[in-house]
Amino acid sequence: MRKSSARAVRLTAAIFGTAVVVSSAAPAATGTAPSAVWRSRISVGHDTYVQSYYLANSDTTAILNEFNLTAALDGRSHGRTDHQWSLRAEVSGGSEVYREQVDAGYRWRPDAGDPRLRADVAWFGRQYRRSSDYSLTSDNQEGRAGLRIYPWLGRRAALDLRVAGRRVDFRVPSTLEQDFHEASAAGFLASRGDVAGVWRIGLRAARRAYPDSTAIDRDTYAAEGELERGGEAGELWIFHRSERRLIADETVRPSAWSHWTEISVAAPAGEGHLVADVTSEVWRYDAPTAVWFDSWRADAEVGYRWGDLLGDLWHALVTVENLEAGDSPEAYTQVGLRGSLASYGHAVTGVVALEAGRRWYRGADSADSTSEFDVLVDYSDFDYVELWIMANWAFAARMSLELTASYQPERHTEQDDDAALGYASARLVWRP
Template sequence: MRFLLILGVALAGTVSGPASAHALEIPTSGRDSLGQWTAPPAPKAHWNLRLETGLDALVHTYPLAVSDTTETVIEALAAVAVSGRSARRGANRWELQGSASLGDELTRQRLEGVFRRLDSGRSTRLRLAASLRGRQYRHSDEYTSSDNLETRTDLRLVPWQNESTMFESRLRGYLQHYGSPSELEVNHRQVGLAMTLRSRGWSERSWSAGLLGSARSYPDSARIDRHTWGAQATFERGGQADRRIRVYHRTDRRLVRDETARPSAWIHLTDLEFAIPTGVGRILGDLQLEGWLYDREEGAYFDSWRTTAFAGYGRGDLLSTRWKLGLAGERFGAGEVPESYTQFGLRGGVDAYDDQLSGSLTLEVGQRLYDESSSGTETATTASLDVAGTTDYLDEYSNTDFTYWEIWLTATWRLGDHFTLDAMANYEPENHTIPEDDSALGYATLRLTWRP
């Protein structure tokens, strides 16, 4: 059987209330008939306690020449989480969140905190966020499951701003530590600084332009330490209107300490999205360009450009039901490298929003054609192959053309005033010209949440 299925079933319960003497009681009489506006802001800090239990199941199947390999993970877990925030008044605000889960495959811990300092106009002038995440695998092998710890800090300062523009600087730190580092799981840490000039507020147009730099180091493999310098800019007009355009561009220069270990590179990313009203609906377009240009092409590192595009027609409103249908395409070009391919497909989707039920369904079917695809004759059964006949096969790149499906489903139901049911599913089968290469990937979760 060739399929990949991740099935997650989680049962979550949230108990909210006076976990401390600072608990807030939201007066129900403060709700107006719209059910959207609550009256008075929180006079004190607010704490929540959440309890969660669930089940995750994973089946991963992939082909290996004459047989499939299947990886199966089934996990039952229980989790507890506490979150709190300061009152919505005053110049200093804070938020804290801590959670831990215990499963028969994995245990996780998470601790996050955010502090904000507001000015008299209630604009955030300083924001400090820090997080700590730990993961421990209960079953491990050499490559895939080393216990790890991740910490992040993000300091954001707004030293200057006026009515329409602000200047922002950010300092970020990141640390990834593996309990058993290996060739494939390498400890590393990173520190970065970014300076950005951006528009303020939610006007018809918004923009930003900035410079950033970061340094990443690998204590166990110092040869691949790197510095990155980059520039990025965004422009958006129309927001969520029927006529809108969004443009994003970023260029990074990645400098590796030892060029013989890994070549330095330029990386370009451009994203253009637009909508043009036509008739009762609108024409939708999305174009992404991504280029990796190495100083020296060698081994796994070669210059490549990836272009993905979508052009279609859509109708409906973001706050009710809407659909879209169009053509999707992708081109990965890497010169003479046989990984180059062209992909095209038909993509359709519908999403709906309602107080009770919201969800989306996206379906894409298409084909990927490699510039140099393996032919079926190379997959004759091993019984018919003689060793002397292997020479021509040596340097063949073994990708085969395939037809693919991508299905994504998400849904959220409000079951009464206290329960919410979330569902999510993804299934992506590939049917190759050589059936032995067929594979499939899937993911699904179901979560029930209770809020008092």
């Protein structure tokens, strides 16, 4: 075991110990109107990732199994006070990788009202075991820090100014594991107080530098807005972000504009609601290439929702997705049907969703190909099924079982293109 792994084991043991000690002290503290609330959590779980695809004349199934033990401690100031804080530490050790996470936050809320200042720091660490089945196994750490101030608070709106920094470091950098530093700033005007109707508009700017690959350094500038309305007459949520990304060396990767829009609507109809979710995503490159091509992807889910949010909630939806990509062979249209049930019980909470459909590719226009080999890129139509299961069973006061599974097979008209993606996770959680 490497030194970093040994350190992670010691840290895990320390957090386990602290979690148990703090949690056992918590009931006493609760009885005397504590100034802080502490919660701890210990879980043991197993994750499986499956990718099945065709690799040069033979079917390949890549399976990654990960067992891990996690301990977490979550504390925060109790009730409404002027100075609020939160602290969380989480450590997990397992068969593939050790992970550590620490984050802390502070809020200054004069007279326990809206925050006037907010500061957050976070640190994540990962150390891979030497025997890990992960493809990229360079140990890494990531640090983030952010400060927000609210210099003006009106009756219905507040100004929200933010600065943040982020740094990612790999122990052994590689082409796919590159260190970077990022600094960003943002300004928003956002609604306050009225939870039934929320809106926010603002601008963001960020600069990211890759010390080992300066050609892909980038600056991004974005404008975004969000609106949420809810009530007896229905629900509406709109989000839009337009972003300009400037790359240091345009010959390595072209600069681009992107526009991302999401609209979600629900209107009462009969015993339930008519619902529609629409997403649009546009990419426009300054100098498109065969790889970096202009595209417009739009998807919509339209259907009916009925049931009770605090009980059983059903969805029956038609899903449509379309990718316009000029002459690129990637352009497609996809249509499917989705049904789901979300159940929110006191002991059992779960979601089951099933979608089935088909994707049709429109094929490439070889006349506009940039290479004689572009004709070789030809995607085949396929039928797909997507199954999602998530369940949480609180079988005892402080114990629960969390299950998550998904399976997404694709059956192509060209059998060689068949693929499948699967994921399963089971976790036993103890909240002492």
